[in-house]
Amino acid sequence: MDSHVTERIRQEVQSNDVVLFMKGTPVFPQCGFSAAVVQVLSHLGVKFNGIDVLQDPGLRQGVKDFSNWPTVPQLYVKGEFVGGCDIVREMFQTGELQTLLQEKGIQAQPAA
């Protein structure tokens, strides 16, 4: 794997509290799976850094190798891989995601 890509991913997930590797942007997701995660994070009022892997084929493959995860989206919280769309949605439904964010000290301000 390209070491520049690896280093870039490492920097992104270490320097931002919440990072979402996704297809499209948070405003215009280009995939239903990515959109679903954006929706959950927005609903919880969590600020996150959305990175569009469609803009960079190297990054798109790189993040799959980095996380040992074959698909996008991928959510990182405080440098730790949380999961893809299914896991994020399941954790949101059970409340585990909210607990995780709280434990990690992530500010969440649900829309009134």
Add this chain to the structure above:
Amino acid sequence: MSVQADIEAKLQTSLAPSHLQVVNESHMHNVPPGSESHFKVIVVSEHFTGMPRVRRHQAVNEVLRDELSSRIHALSLRTHTADEWAAQGGQTFDSPACLGGGKHDNA
């Protein structure tokens, strides 16, 4: 063998599931009729006991490594132990709708 049959056979062999549901949802997406590219899979297996979700999904992904690298574009996955499956009433779930991003894919 069809992709769906391959997925079912591999998961049966590797994870000995007490419940296995493989649904071809390709028709919901931006692909030609008859495609086998988008699947929803529910696996209930004692194999998952004590494993966090990420590890469970990685275990399934590992079994389907060949399919995921070539033939499957998207996989919606739920992994449960028998107890968890019973506790949540055996409910299925809805996969996200398509937004057409696949047209940007080379694969």
